[in-house]
Amino acid sequence: xxxxxxxxxxxxxxxxxxxxxxxFTAGSNVAAVRIEAGEDAxxxxxxxxxxxxxxxxxxxxxxxxxxxxxxxxxxAGYAGELRAVGAVLVDQLxxxxxxxxxxxxxxxxxxxxxxxxxxxxWGIVYQSAADGVRPIWALRxxxxx
Amino acid sequence: xxxxDQYDQAMVDTRVAEFRDxxxxxxxxxxxxxAFRPLRLMNGLYLQLHAYMLRVAIPYGTLSGAQMRxxxxxxxxxxxxxxHFTTRQNIQYNWIKLSEAxxxxxxxxxxxxHAIQTSGNCIRNISADQYAGAAADEITxxxxxxxxxxxxxxxxxxxxxxxxxxxFAVIGSETDRAAMRLHDIGIQIVRNAAGELGCAFYVGGGxxxxxxxxPLINAFxxxxxxxxxxxxxxxxxxxxxxxxxxxxxxIKILVHELGKDEYTRQVEAEFAHxxxxxxxxxxxxxxxxxxxxxxxxxxxxxxxxxxNGDPAFLRWVKANTAAHKARGYxxxxxxxxxxxxxxxxxxxxxxxxxxxxxxDYSFDEARVTHxxxxxxxxxxxxxxxxxxxxxxxxxxxxxxxxxxxxxxxxPGLDYCSLANARSIPVAQRISEKFAAPVRQDAIGELKLxxxxxxxxxxxxxxxHIGILGVDRKGVENYQLSLGGSExxxxxxxxxxxxxxxxxxxxxxVEQVTEVYLAQKQGEERFLDTYRRIGMAxxxxxxxx
Numbered sequence: 001x002x003x004x005x006x007x008x009x010x011x012x013x014x015x016x017x018x019x020x021x022x023x024f025t026a027g028s029n030v031a032a033v034r035i036e037a038g039e040d041a042x043x044x045x046x047x048x049x050x051x052x053x054x055x056x057x058x059x060x061x062x063x064x065x066x067x068x069x070x071x072x073x074x075x076a077g078y079a080g081e082l083r084a085v086g087a088v089l090v091d092q093l094x095x096x097x098x099x100x101x102x103x104x105x106x107x108x109x110x111x112x113x114x115x116x117x118x119x120x121x122w123g124i125v126y127q128s129a130a131d132g133v134r135p136i137w138a139l140r141x142x143x144x145x
Numbered sequence: 146x147x148x149x150d151q152y153d154q155a156m157v158d159t160r161v162a163e164f165r166d167x168x169x170x171x172x173x174x175x176x177x178x179x180a181f182r183p184l185r186l187m188n189g190l191y192l193q194l195h196a197y198m199l200r201v202a203i204p205y206g207t208l209s210g211a212q213m214r215x216x217x218x219x220x221x222x223x224x225x226x227x228x229h230f231t232t233r234q235n236i237q238y239n240w241i242k243l244s245e246a247x248x249x250x251x252x253x254x255x256x257x258x259h260a261i262q263t264s265g266n267c268i269r270n271i272s273a274d275q276y277a278g279a280a281a282d283e284i285t286x287x288x289x290x291x292x293x294x295x296x297x298x299x300x301x302x303x304x305x306x307x308x309x310x311x312x313f314a315v316i317g318s319e320t321d322r323a324a325m326r327l328h329d330i331g332i333q334i335v336r337n338a339a340g341e342l343g344c345a346f347y348v349g350g351g352x353x354x355x356x357x358x359x360p361l362i363n364a365f366x367x368x369x370x371x372x373x374x375x376x377x378x379x380x381x382x383x384x385x386x387x388x389x390x391x392x393x394x395x396i397k398i399l400v401h402e403l404g405k406d407e408y409t410r411q412v413e414a415e416f417a418h419x420x421x422x423x424x425x426x427x428x429x430x431x432x433x434x435x436x437x438x439x440x441x442x443x444x445x446x447x448x449x450x451x452x453n454g455d456p457a458f459l460r461w462v463k464a465n466t467a468a469h470k471a472r473g474y475x476x477x478x479x480x481x482x483x484x485x486x487x488x489x490x491x492x493x494x495x496x497x498x499x500x501x502x503x504x505d506y507s508f509d510e511a512r513v514t515h516x517x518x519x520x521x522x523x524x525x526x527x528x529x530x531x532x533x534x535x536x537x538x539x540x541x542x543x544x545x546x547x548x549x550x551x552x553x554x555x556p557g558l559d560y561c562s563l564a565n566a567r568s569i570p571v572a573q574r575i576s577e578k579f580a581a582p583v584r585q586d587a588i589g590e591l592k593l594x595x596x597x598x599x600x601x602x603x604x605x606x607x608x609h610i611g612i613l614g615v616d617r618k619g620v621e622n623y624q625l626s627l628g629g630s631e632x633x634x635x636x637x638x639x640x641x642x643x644x645x646x647x648x649x650x651x652x653x654v655e656q657v658t659e660v661y662l663a664q665k666q667g668e669e670r671f672l673d674t675y676r677r678i679g680m681a682x683x684x685x686x687x688x689x
Contacts (some may be wrong), residue, residue, distance in 0.1 A: 011534065062183060062266065064306025068383045071303055075422055090169060091176075091184055098302035111175065121163055124152055126296045127372075128424040129303065136152040136296070137426040 004083055004103040005110060006093075013081070014053040034085070039064045041069035045076050052080040056101070061087040074100035074130035090114045094122050100130035146209055146509060147292050147437045149257045156299065157254045165247035172244065173453065179436040187305070189235075189263030190246055193561050197241040199249060205273035205291040205315070206234030206513040210257045210504035213511055217451060217496030223249050228496060229397040230453035230481060232490040232553060232604060233312070234272050234513040235263055240562050261299055266303070266307045267378070268298035274316045274323050275514040278438060279294055279476050279522040281468040285334050285342060287317035289435040290371065291600050293426065297372050303381050309394035311379070312351075320598050323515060324631035326350045326359045327607060329396045330378060335365065343367050348378055349400030352601035356637050357397040362409040370416075373425045377416035381408065440471070441508035447473025447525045458533050460582060461544035466529070475526050477507075479536060480543040480551060484580035485573050488554045489517030498539040506532050515604075516545070516553055516592075548593040549658065550576045553604050557597030558621070564597035566614025566621035567647075571595055574651050579658075588658050591671045594629075607631035609672045610657060611638040623650035627657065627683060639680060642688055656686045 018032035021039045032053035056066040083103035084096050090110050127135050173183045189200035220228045224238040271291040278286040314323045317334040325331035331347040343365040350359030366374045387393045400408045449472050467476040481489050501512040506528050512520035536542035545551045557568030594608030605611030611626040622644040629638030660683050661671045
């Protein structure tokens with residue numbers, strides 16, 4: 001099983017390995033599942049209450065399908081761990097956090113200081129996403145009203 | 146014009162700091178070139194044949210005098226004294242040092258500019274009608290919509306690694322001056338039966354090796370759902386666009402393969418879901434943005450008579466001005482296509498001159514067109530002669546808008562690492578050949594567009610005459626196509642037949658114009674004649 005290098009949750013990690021989506025939807029009742037790029041995250045929606053870990057695989061850092069998969073799960077109310085696995089780079093961490101990831105298991109370990117700086121950089125954002133941060137338009141109109 | 150508030154400024158300042166940090170990590174080896182590539186591309190920095198090229202964003206092509214002036218200063222300070230205006234209404238500098246790129250971004254940020262998402266597989270600079278806010282035929286200014294989209298798309302976390310690049314264009318007139326249906330998403334602002342404004346969405350157009358005209362997928366998206374609908378279009382594309390083949394990765398292929406109806410169905414389902422997520426900025430935000438685009442203080446007493454005088458001036462007025470919505474005003478276009486010149490290039494001094502002219506004659510505003518010219522949108526008719534004299538002094542008074550000399554050309558093999566053939570020398574030779582005003586006037590409107598490779602950055606598919614440079618066994622070869630158009634009568638050109646050498650293509654273009662002049666009836670433009678008589682007479686002239 002893949003240990004996350006970074007984890008932004010207080011609950012205890014799931015200690016069993018994640019299984020593939022096909023096995024999971026065939027009737028398994030484990031709490032951890034892995035989605036490959038190109039698999040439809042919406043197939044998990046009937047099972048969200050029983051899931052505690054979803055791993056989303058990034059096969060290449062240029063492949064952004066996992067970003068949509070993460071948001072789809074968060075928008076459906078999934079509250080368990082959402083872990084980005086594979087080709088995860090320092091400069092993608094902030095966007096991944098915004099899409100709802102709260103754990104990262106990069107194939108190549110990240111420089112801890114660079115990762116911390118990258119995550120701290122963007123204090124304000126232009127659009128709504130899955131992180132609950134109020135976008136600039138909300139700040140503007142809260143200030144005016 | 147839009148002006149940044151503290152939030153917008155903080156975003157570009159943060160971006161400068163981030164890119165400075167990324168560049169430092171690249172220079173000391175903490176980031177590999179492979180991993181750095183998408184980062185620098187999302188900041189408009191390409192590695193070309195000879196040096197880095199930096200593409201600076203000019204959102205919807207609108208610039209203030211101060212912004213234009215800084216673009217001239219950057220050309221002097223960091224490049225070789227000139228800049229190149231592009232078909233995306235941006236500007237490129239071709240001789241940039243990586244170590245200086247963060248400093249350029251810092252300079253740009255002082256005048257509310259940036260290079261965010263001018264390249265890479267993300268949502269690119271939003272383009273718009275270059276006559277926005279000035280055109281006589283406009284329903285509404287499209288730029289507030291474009292600015293709303295600019296903010297939404299900037300650093301969008303879900304759409305920073307799309308299958309391929311993604312381009313929006315927004316228009317607010319019936320006349321399409323932005324090649325709207327040749328974009329990934331083209332939005333036309335329309336009025337419904339109840340008189341309300343909304344957005345018609347055309348999705349899946351594009352040029353490249355498989356040119357397609359975007360189909361209409363939704364005739365009326367209400368204004369307060371514009372962002373949500375855009376997000377739905379993008380999400381379906383991000384999830385299902387092809388990633389196995391770079392040449393099939395644009396949204397046009399997805400829409401084509403799924404079929405317009407199935408793509409639309411998926412978008413509508415995603416849209417229904419996203420409406421529950423409250424991601425749409427309130428109309429108050431749109432109103433805030435729109436206020437920046439209010440009309441300048443036009444003088445109601447401005448004389449409406451067109452000035453008379455010098456024949457060269459009158460020729461320029463006829464060719465390079467367009468009807469303005471305000472009485473007493475005209476839209477004036479500065480051609481960056483002198484005979485024998487490089488289309489879209491301007492020297493640092495010329496750029497600063499245009500900045501001064503924008504300030505003095507056009508309420509401090511200029512526009513970049515996708516045809517690589519500069520617009521002064523709001524000029525008093527009574528000032529046109531003085532303006533023209535200053536343009537003459539700066540070698541900027543070429544009178545050839547939409548004529549055969551007003552060529553769109555990509556940088557081609559002189560600069561670009563993707564190109565198969567040179568574009569610039571072909572453009573130079575054709576514009577020289579047709580430089581005589583009498584000849585140019587006889588031919589009239591003829592849009593000639595040249596691309597140096599199949600990626601079609603020079604829009605050759607949409608040229609009345611299109612030229613595509615290819616590599617044929619190591620030799621540059623040029624294919625000719627006829628009958629393309631980018632406007633409301635959008636059509637794709639048809640290839641005439643076998644390609645030509647560099648000399649041969651210039652001759653072939655000349656032969657094509659001779660067929661037109663011989664066959665033209667009444668006031669027909671080249672395109673009208675071609676559509677009436679078809680390809681055969683042209684083929685016979687050039688191959689027969």
